[in-house]
Amino acid sequence: MREQDFIPVGYKKSVQSGKVTWQSPSNIALVKYWGKKENQIPANPSVSFTLKNCKTITTLEFQKKETRGEDFDFELFFEGNKKDDFKPKITKFFERIEKYSPFLKDYKLIIQTENTFPHSSGIASSASGMSALALCLMSLEKQLNPELTEDYFLKKASFLARLGSGSACRSIEGELIEWGKHESTAGSSDLFGIKYPYKVHEVFKTYQDTILLVDKGQKQVSSTLGHNLMHGHPFAEARFEQAHANLEKLQVVFETGNLPDFINIVESEALSLHAMMMSSEPYFILMKPNTLEIINKIWQYRETTGVPVCFTLDAGANVHVLYPEEHKEEVLAFIKNELVAYCEKGQYICDSIGKGAEKL
Ligand code: DP6
DSSP states (O other), rough: OOGGGGSOOOOOOOOOOOEEEEEEEEEEEEEOOOEEEEEGGGGOEEEEEEEEEEEEEEEEEEEOOOOOSOOOOHHHHHHHEEEEEEGGHHHHHHHTTTOOGGGGGGEEEEEEEEEEEEEEESSSHHHHHHHHHHHHHHHHHHSSSSTHHHHHHHHHHHHHHHHOGGGGGSSSBBSSSEEEEETTOOOOOOSSEOOSSSSOOHHHTEEEEEEEEEESSOOOOHHHHHHHTTTTOHHHHHHHHHHHHHHHHHHHHHHHHHHHOOOOOHHHHHHHHHHHTTTTSOOOOOOHHHHHHHHHHHHHHHHHOOOOOEEEEEESSSSEEEEGGGGGGHHHHHIIIIIGGGGGGGEEEEBOOOHHHEEO
């Protein structure tokens, strides 16, 4: 599929009004997307577990206007309250996707959105939020063009979500999603995420992710800013090559279920991501002292018990603890006994690998 394939050539039906709701999950990257080119094209391919419990639920109401508007006409509610401070981000998203969703200015839109995870948890809601909104817009497009195939619907939803937030394109389907052109992955694309197309070992199908909320405050440096600092970064090229190589290695791991190799690649990716931040100009650190305490505790625990538990990080201080379902009981006991003390207000979220977004 090429970019032009996402530009509609006209609509078959006229739709006056309606309402649609989607719930869309967050995701956690194993190989990280960090650095991008024009138009939200990733500098390297990435792969993620789709999550199950951390979700955004978005309802889109649409009413056709008598005459097409000059500007986008929408209202936004977050957890029932009008949220005008989110509007610039959505306006920017609409501007980026207008070419692919030219119906936007024909409608008055009301967007109602809520998250299943606590508001100020430090968990980014852009992946689940942008993917849920993209899916709602695709449902409207499907009413205008009922012949759209399921495959096109999902690819375009991912394509649109990417233009809202890169990682959001990995939140449409489950369970393992790859985004970005990668030589050894057939069908991989910079334009949208695809379901990982090769064999996946049983152990990964029920993998657990317990998210330790180390710091619930606002991040000092946004992801978008961090991505931009990869332009002219002294280690950028080596980092992008490393991501390609790690994806290659993960292909074998996904097939064999080799957990020591999985742990090695995933932790190295997390630390490389933060190493990029620490060596940007300007440099910055998003980990907190408790992030490091937790990492050291996990290493100690793994060393002494042999339980295959590891961590990953996204662009923040929170720690995602990853482990196979068969070790759930003991790892949760370890988390309660030894790690909760490092979480802000003792808070953590139990999640696991999920199957993707759902229409409600
Ligand atoms: C560290 O998708 O939030 O979580 O495209 O600018 O919206 P934008 O960035 P975003 O970046 C996510 C970065 C990451 C790694 C990852 O999810 O792959």
